[in-house]
Amino acid sequence: MSILAKNLKAIRKELGCTQSVMSEILKVGFRTFVRYEAGARDAPVSVLVKIARLGNISLEQLLTSEVGKNDVAPLQKLNKSVSSTEVGAINFKEGSVVFNNPFREEIITLNDDERKILTLFRKMGPHMQKECLANLGQIAELVNTADSKKDKVSKDQISKNDTEPGFEKSSQASQHQPKAKRRPGRKKLDKKALQEKIDKLKMLTRSINKTTVK
Structure with missing residues (x-):
């Protein structure tokens, strides 16, 4: 059975409709709909669009992925006595x-x-919907409270830094002062010690007698 046939059967069962009722809704013959659901016949695009709308899913999801029970929205009764929308x-x-x-x-x-x-x-039932909305409201309130506290702490820190004496001058000086680039992993050399080492090497080379190889 193809994915489309499985999805069509799942949508029909979730909506609580028989094959006869679904064929009337889609305006196709009863035997034609039975073949759609069995995967023995391909449905035209117009019928596929109607099926996707009945299941409250996209046309791509209807054709490419299996539809679960939680993907199909239940039917709601309409008040036909109300005037046009x-x-x-x-x-x-x-x-x-x-x-x-x-x-x-x-x-x-x-x-x-x-x-x-x-x-x-x-x-969900009415009682479960009420509890769900209450829990969502508490979660949203906690998130908003945490965000407001975080913003307040950051603002207080900024204002504290601005009011400290000499902070503005030091920050401006540090911004204008170029940073010396140093190669990573290289130690700073002592110029005095380096010069002493160079002088010693020069003296050593002068004391060596020149030799020739015959």
Whole structure:
């Protein structure tokens, strides 16, 4: 069985639909859908797009990787008595869209991780969702508190250095003063000792008698 056939079966089961219902949703024949799910027939692109939207996954994920239970978002009941949805406001800077009288509330996710988190949250019960939101709020508060403390410490350190006498002058002098380049691993030579060594070698060479080889 191909990956597409496995994913189609997994999406159908997760949505709680029969093969007959899925064939009606996709507007294909019952036997045709059965062949899609069995991998005996290739589905056209238009049907693949519908299947991906039903599973709340990308078309690439539908065709190339196996879909798990946590990847498929559960179905939600729609209120058909509500009037058609209209766009109320669009903020391109924040990437948000506000609808007037929407059929249902949805969050447009930016990546697969956000989509998976939203899918898992929707599968939780009301009590579990409440606890999850409370825990996330505590985590966000702790992170913000730690960041604010870190910023405060760095600002206090900067202000302390600025108020110390002579700090500004010394820092400016150190900035303008060029640093002497030294080769790594090389010790600083004592000029006086080096000169004494050179003089001794000169005296030694003068005392040696010249010899010739016959």
